[in-house]
Amino acid sequence: MRRYLGRKLLIYLLTFFVAVTIDWLIPRFMPGNPVDTMLARMALRADSAEVLRSYYIRAFKLDLPLWQQYLNFWAALFRGDLGISTWLFPQPVFQIIKRAVPYDLFLLLPAIILSWIAGNRVGAIAARVRWLDNTILPLGYILTASPYMWLAIVLAWALGNVAGIFPIAGAYGFGLRPHLSWLFIKDLLWHWFLPFSSLFLVMFGGWAIGMRNMIIYELESEYSRYLESLGTPQRLIRKYAFRNAMLPQITGLALQLGGIVAGALATEIVFAYPGIGYMILNAVQNQDYFLIQGCFLFIITGVLLANFIIDLVYIVVDPRTRLGMTGE
Amino acid sequence: MSLQVENLTVYYRTLRGDVQALENATFTIADGEIMGLAGESGCGKTTLGHSLIYLKPPMRFIEGRVTLDNEELPIWDMERMNEFRFKKISIIPQYAMNAMNPTRKIGKMTAEILESRKVSYKATLPELKRRLDLVELSHDVLNMYPIELSGGMKQRMVMVLSTLLNPSLLIADEITSALDVSTQKAVAEMLVGFRDRGFVKSLMVITHDISILYQIADSIMIMYAGQLAEKASTQVIIHNPRHPYTKMLIGSLPKVGVKHSKQRLAGIPGKPPLLLNPPVGCRFRERCPVAFDKCFDVPPFIEIEPGHFVACWKEFESNA
Numbered sequence: 001m002r003r004y005l006g007r008k009l010l011i012y013l014l015t016f017f018v019a020v021t022i023d024w025l026i027p028r029f030m031p032g033n034p035v036d037t038m039l040a041r042m043a044l045r046a047d048s049a050e051v052l053r054s055y056y057i058r059a060f061k062l063d064l065p066l067w068q069q070y071l072n073f074w075a076a077l078f079r080g081d082l083g084i085s086t087w088l089f090p091q092p093v094f095q096i097i098k099r100a101v102p103y104d105l106f107l108l109l110p111a112i113i114l115s116w117i118a119g120n121r122v123g124a125i126a127a128r129v130r131w132l133d134n135t136i137l138p139l140g141y142i143l144t145a146s147p148y149m150w151l152a153i154v155l156a157w158a159l160g161n162v163a164g165i166f167p168i169a170g171a172y173g174f175g176l177r178p179h180l181s182w183l184f185i186k187d188l189l190w191h192w193f194l195p196f197s198s199l200f201l202v203m204f205g206g207w208a209i210g211m212r213n214m215i216i217y218e219l220e221s222e223y224s225r226y227l228e229s230l231g232t233p234q235r236l237i238r239k240y241a242f243r244n245a246m247l248p249q250i251t252g253l254a255l256q257l258g259g260i261v262a263g264a265l266a267t268e269i270v271f272a273y274p275g276i277g278y279m280i281l282n283a284v285q286n287q288d289y290f291l292i293q294g295c296f297l298f299i300i301t302g303v304l305l306a307n308f309i310i311d312l313v314y315i316v317v318d319p320r321t322r323l324g325m326t327g328e
Numbered sequence: 329m330s331l332q333v334e335n336l337t338v339y340y341r342t343l344r345g346d347v348q349a350l351e352n353a354t355f356t357i358a359d360g361e362i363m364g365l366a367g368e369s370g371c372g373k374t375t376l377g378h379s380l381i382y383l384k385p386p387m388r389f390i391e392g393r394v395t396l397d398n399e400e401l402p403i404w405d406m407e408r409m410n411e412f413r414f415k416k417i418s419i420i421p422q423y424a425m426n427a428m429n430p431t432r433k434i435g436k437m438t439a440e441i442l443e444s445r446k447v448s449y450k451a452t453l454p455e456l457k458r459r460l461d462l463v464e465l466s467h468d469v470l471n472m473y474p475i476e477l478s479g480g481m482k483q484r485m486v487m488v489l490s491t492l493l494n495p496s497l498l499i500a501d502e503i504t505s506a507l508d509v510s511t512q513k514a515v516a517e518m519l520v521g522f523r524d525r526g527f528v529k530s531l532m533v534i535t536h537d538i539s540i541l542y543q544i545a546d547s548i549m550i551m552y553a554g555q556l557a558e559k560a561s562t563q564v565i566i567h568n569p570r571h572p573y574t575k576m577l578i579g580s581l582p583k584v585g586v587k588h589s590k591q592r593l594a595g596i597p598g599k600p601p602l603l604l605n606p607p608v609g610c611r612f613r614e615r616c617p618v619a620f621d622k623c624f625d626v627p628p629f630i631e632i633e634p635g636h637f638v639a640c641w642k643e644f645e646s647n648a
Contacts, residue, residue, distance in 0.1 A: 226427035227441065229382045230490070231413030236444045240429045247431075319431060319473040 008311055012304050019304075023296040024073055027289045033062060034086040034287045060086070060290075073293075082297070083290030087282055093294035096279060101298075103171055104275040107192065107268075108260045111199035116253050119207025124242055126208065127215035136208060143205025149266035152198040156270060159194060166194045169272040195271045199264055203256070210252065214245035247318055251310055258306025330530040331357040331380075331497050336392030338379045346388065347603045349375040351554045353392070354629055355637070357497070362523060362531040364541030364562070366577075367551035368600055374422070376551070377499045377534045379403060381417050397496050414445060418495040418528075422502040424486040428474040435470030438489060445493075452492065459488045459527070463518055480511050487518065491527045498528040504540050512537075516544045538581060542566055547635070550574045553600050553611035556629050560636040570638045573612045610641070618642045 035056040039049050057063050060083075061072060076083065082093040126136040143151075160168035172178065172187045218224060218241035227237045265277035272278065276295055283291035314321045334354050340347040350372045357363050365373045375387070380403060383389055389404035396416055402408040421427055429437050438456070439449035457467050463484040474482055483503065491498060500519060504512040522528050533545060541548050542562060549559040550573065558571040569575045576596045598615035601607055607614060609624040616623070622641040629639040638644075 222421070222423040222426040223429045225382075226421055226423075226486075227429075228384075229413060229419050229421065230441060230445075231410040231415075232441055232444050233410070236440060240432070244429070244431055317431075319433075320475050 019300045023293055027292045034289050037287045038086045082294040085288055085291045087286035087288040093290050097294055100276050100279050107195055111196050112256045115200045115203035116207050119204045120211045123208040123211025124215050126212045140205040140209040143201050148202055149270050151202055152267050152270040155194050155198050167191050171274055195267050195273050199267055215241055218245045254306045254310040258303040330359045332395045334393040337390040338375055339388045339390055341386045341388050348606055349554050349603055353556055357530045359529050362546045364545035364548040365534045366538050371551045372554040373534050373551050377501050381419050415493045416495055417497045418490045419499040420487055420490045420503050424483045425479045427486050430474055491522055494527055496529040499532045501534045516540050520544050554603050555611050558638050570643050571640045572616050572618055
């Protein structure tokens with residue numbers, strides 16, 4: 001058991017190291033540099049721009065050789081310092097991420113968990129009710145096959161532009177500042193509904209189809225047939241099938257939850273929703289090395305953590321993994 | 329009479345029409361009898377075995393009557409059969425190695441199955457343990473998951489589980505096929521032990537391995553292409569078969585003391601007909617060395633000597 005977890009941990013640490021290195025490397029492959037982009041927005045005279053430029057380059061330590069920048073990056077990382085954003089200069093990257101993450105959680109956590117619960121329930125029922133199967137299955141395929149942003153645009157157009165029921169941009173009205181009051185909370189939910197629905201619907205289709213197919217597979221499996229030939233009531237057979245069909249769904253859920261910190265890039269862009277996804281887009285557009293690094297660092301950590309948690313959960317729910325731990 | 333089957337006909341529904349897998353089977357199995365059911369692949373022996381307990385689409389019940397201990401079995405009704413399954417008639421399936429839910433401990437699964445059939449697990453537990461001893465399984469298996477057992481252990485566990493409620497008839501479907509020869513013999517002898525101890529009243533052992541039947545069966549029934557060919561005591565089938573198919577089948581078995589490098593092992597020329605559109609009359613006709621005009625009619629399955637049934641016109645003639 002300890003050896004198994006130790007080895008897993010080692011693999012995760014290695015993955016973390018490689019992923020973070022790539023994360024540091026990739027923004028620096030882009031042509032141009034963050035300081036030029038920053039100065040371009042300032043519209044300065046040419047000579048003062050040159051002065052500012054050399055000042056910023058030194059301030060961000062972009063004049064050092066690459067290997068030294070890389071070492072500095074790791075050193076800063078261990079101090080918990082993610083640097084200063086150039087796009088939202090002079091805010092620290094950590095502050096920006098801290099501000100964005102609640103919106104991601106608020107948007108994605110309910111969307112993922114509710115769609116998972118509803119999808120599994122509906123899929124399991126669809127596996128044995130003919131008319132439900134005939135309606136849910138095609139609908140599920142359409143939903144899961146539609147891209148998030150397409151559905152988001154359709155919803156924004158239909159319920160926002162045409163019907164005018166829901167606002168189509170931002171996390172709250174432009175006339176409001178975040179504070180704790182019913183007015184604000186109502187407005188927040190009002191803005192939340194469309195992005196939430198677009199995510200919920202697409203995910204729901206995927207979960208429902210996955211569950212339906214898994215249940216059918218389990219009901220056709222040999223242990224189900226054996227139970228049937230022993231005259232066991234359908235209730236017990238379905239209970240077993242449901243439990244076994246849940247295993248891959250749990251993996252899927254954990255992977256989704258791990259990606260939660262990545263935000264829902266497309267959805268957040270369509271609705272101008274200020275989560276991590278929206279930040280990434282702006283960071284890339286402004287060549288903001290430090291914000292890109294910071295955002296992806298969060299994603300990497302999230303995905304790895306979620307994977308590690310699944311490994312632990314699987315040990316509990318699937319005895320077959322427990323056996324594999326001693327065998328290797 | 330423990331089991332009586334009359335005119336049982338079962339087809340498989342396919343897109344291209346009905347596959348006539350079992351045609352007019354009529355036979356009996358006596359109390360305490362171990363009957364072997366043998367024949368080539370696709371001859372309908374598994375269809376016959378399954379139709380008695382688990383007749384589910386694409387299998388289609390056409391006609392027939394099955395009585396077990398003087399009670400008619402509603403084999404065409406999946407729901408009503410539930411009452412009889414496990415308690416009166418039970419099966420050790422071909423896939424015994426995968427028959428148990430992989431994510432439940434065996435003891436817990438057994439408990440849940442028993443409780444679902446309104447049988448108390450607690451009251452059954454001492455008997456269950458006694459039977460585990462009999463098949464040389466440690467009581468610890470109840471605390472294990474199926475994956476922690478070897479193939480042979482799983483098979484024995486399923487044997488115990490299937491017979492736990494002392495059914496009148498047990499169908500053992502190809503249970504030795506996946507085992508190596510030494511285990512085969514042990515498993516076969518356990519089946520006999522189950523009968524001798526009264527765990528099961530009678531047994532139907534489905535196999536294509538006649539040598540196993542020779543060791544354990546009281547009688548053997550031979551099937552060919554969905555029709556019954558011959559049924560007699562084991563000794564008679566092996567040493568004095570009457571149906572030409574049985575003769576050729578037995579003749580194709582290797583014999584002790586014969587060097588097959590010198591003398592080629594005899595086979596049966598030709599291959600079995602497709603049952604989607606089987607030939608009329610006796611289905612063995614096309615491969616039969618003694619076939620004649622009469623064979624275009626289906627031969628009845630007739631008792632020519634006490635306990636010896638044959639379906640062959642030639643035999644009827646030579647007997648008459």
